[in-house]
Amino acid sequence: MRTADRARELPESGIRKFxxxxxxxxxxxxxxxxxxxxxxxxxxxxxAIGGLERGRTSYTANRGxxxxxxxxxxxxxxxDQSYDPGEEVLVTTGASEAVDLAFRTLVDPxxxxxxxxxxxxxxxxxxxxxxxxxxxxxxxxxxxxxLTPERLEAAGAAEADLLVLCYPNNPTGATMTDEQLAEVAAxxxxxxxxxxxxxxxxxxxxxxxxxxxxxQPGMRERTIVVNGFSKAYAMTGLRLGYAxxxxxxxxxxxxxHQYTMLSAPxxxxxxxxxxxxxxDDEVTEMVEEYNRRRRLVVSRFNAMGLDTFEPGxxxxxxxxxxxxxxxxxxxxxEAEGVxxxxxxxxxxGGEGHLRVSYATSMRELKEATDRIxxxxxxxx
Amino acid sequence: xxxxxxxxxxxxxxxxxxxxxxAAQTGLDAERVEEAIASLEADGVVHGYQAVVDxxxxxxxxxxxxxxINVELDRETGYEQVADRIAKFPAVDALHLVSGDYDxxxxxxxxxxxxxxxxxxxxxxxxxxxxxxxxxxxMETYKDGGVRFADGDDDDRLSVSP
Numbered sequence: 046m047r048t049a050d051r052a053r054e055l056p057e058s059g060i061r062k063f064x065x066x067x068x069x070x071x072x073x074x075x076x077x078x079x080x081x082x083x084x085x086x087x088x089x090x091x092x093a094i095g096g097l098e099r100g101r102t103s104y105t106a107n108r109g110x111x112x113x114x115x116x117x118x119x120x121x122x123x124x125d126q127s128y129d130p131g132e133e134v135l136v137t138t139g140a141s142e143a144v145d146l147a148f149r150t151l152v153d154p155x156x157x158x159x160x161x162x163x164x165x166x167x168x169x170x171x172x173x174x175x176x177x178x179x180x181x182x183x184x185x186x187x188x189x190x191x192l193t194p195e196r197l198e199a200a201g202a203a204e205a206d207l208l209v210l211c212y213p214n215n216p217t218g219a220t221m222t223d224e225q226l227a228e229v230a231a232x233x234x235x236x237x238x239x240x241x242x243x244x245x246x247x248x249x250x251x252x253x254x255x256x257x258x259x260x261q262p263g264m265r266e267r268t269i270v271v272n273g274f275s276k277a278y279a280m281t282g283l284r285l286g287y288a289x290x291x292x293x294x295x296x297x298x299x300x301x302h303q304y305t306m307l308s309a310p311x312x313x314x315x316x317x318x319x320x321x322x323x324x325d326d327e328v329t330e331m332v333e334e335y336n337r338r339r340r341l342v343v344s345r346f347n348a349m350g351l352d353t354f355e356p357g358x359x360x361x362x363x364x365x366x367x368x369x370x371x372x373x374x375x376x377x378x379e380a381e382g383v384x385x386x387x388x389x390x391x392x393x394g395g396e397g398h399l400r401v402s403y404a405t406s407m408r409e410l411k412e413a414t415d416r417i418x419x420x421x422x423x424x425x
Numbered sequence: 426x427x428x429x430x431x432x433x434x435x436x437x438x439x440x441x442x443x444x445x446x447x448a449a450q451t452g453l454d455a456e457r458v459e460e461a462i463a464s465l466e467a468d469g470v471v472h473g474y475q476a477v478v479d480x481x482x483x484x485x486x487x488x489x490x491x492x493x494i495n496v497e498l499d500r501e502t503g504y505e506q507v508a509d510r511i512a513k514f515p516a517v518d519a520l521h522l523v524s525g526d527y528d529x530x531x532x533x534x535x536x537x538x539x540x541x542x543x544x545x546x547x548x549x550x551x552x553x554x555x556x557x558x559x560x561x562x563x564m565e566t567y568k569d570g571g572v573r574f575a576d577g578d579d580d581d582r583l584s585v586s587p
Contacts, residue, residue, distance in 0.1 A: 058587070060585055060586070060587055063585045064583060064584060064585040064586070067584040067585050068584055073584060075582075075584040075585060077584060077585035077586070078582050078583065078584070078585065078586050079586045079587045080582055080586060082580065082582070165587065166587050167587065215587075333434070337434075337435065337450040337451070338450075340449050340450050340451065340452050341446060341449040341450045344448075344449035345449065384584055384585055386585060405580075407438075407439070411446070
């Protein structure tokens, strides 16, 4: 069957190759997983079951249930973000749909979209599908993978129309402070850039609280904040996310949403509402456990000579492996059965690094890092 | 106390963690971890280190029972004195004073149901303060010490994902 050029020409995800290599073996410890190893809090699951039992299987309002939008708006006050649940919140099928809607709403054909890299793999293809032109803005290990006005300037982002910002970051675990975001915000204001801020990992920070560019002066009106329940509440398979932003932009996003998804899954919305109402303690416990694993993994990598900066958020470490990261990851999988994802898959700035997810049990992390140490020792 | 608390969180999950790994997980140096453990032990916060055992998987097995005990106290004898006597029996694995319909909840370990029954009827029931015992034999243990007794760790996530 003839397929559309834009679909045919989309590159295959670099992750797919490693997925297939890892799937071919049955003895693999995978540190390549971009989702929590916890299950969604029981109260949230139980609420979803209760909803099904009561027959709550109909569509909801396009924008999501009023209760959930109110709960989302209230929840975001913890990040000093204030949004009207009636007009400035849109519930979506995963944060991925929110990102896609934001691109399709904000990008006209030929618009240039600056994406700091290394970063989540879906942004550039999403921009292309929206008719835009992705512009890679590499960040550096030397800056702890923070985005700076200098990096934006050097990449030519002053000419861009939109900036995609993802902190805490997948794959680096990097976070940005209010002070650092203030500099990026100034660049955006000076050059009239709008922003899509993917803050899906906002609940998973270690030490410092999450900072959002949307709270910088003059940025709320030019920023779509994307978030969701997948990472903080371990609800990846329930596919529930949302977007926060100015009413006119959210209204435009909702117009696309109503013709494509109609509404996010009702059962997932019920689970999400309960998660916001009663599952803070579970999130805290998960964050504490990730934090212990984070410290162990970073400490072990540094001890074995793989330089690793201290990630401030998400659940990834991003050690330097030196040289060809793809070859390193393949050889490691072949020799020791440990799956990691090469940093170059995530774009410029990721070369020579590995994405290591510590969303796996402490026992497996210890075994996997022991195997990596053995791999390095035998390679030398 | 923050350091002690962090060390305690790690030990409560796995008492066999070595000092270096505890240091890595807590961000403390090894010397501070050792100090914290010594302090936790000296203060009686940590009383000991035990394995969480699924006795049903051992060859000889063990019978566990939860025994409710009611007591009648007098001017000379309080809960502490009764508890002290009961706790001395090696068969008593755990002993709690509880609120509700009875006074003590006792976990008893024995080689057989007969062992446990004999212990209760010959050693505990005859104590002058004990007015009633109710024994519940544990048929199956699904979770103990915070550890779920199940086959393996099911992980249905994709091995590599974005």
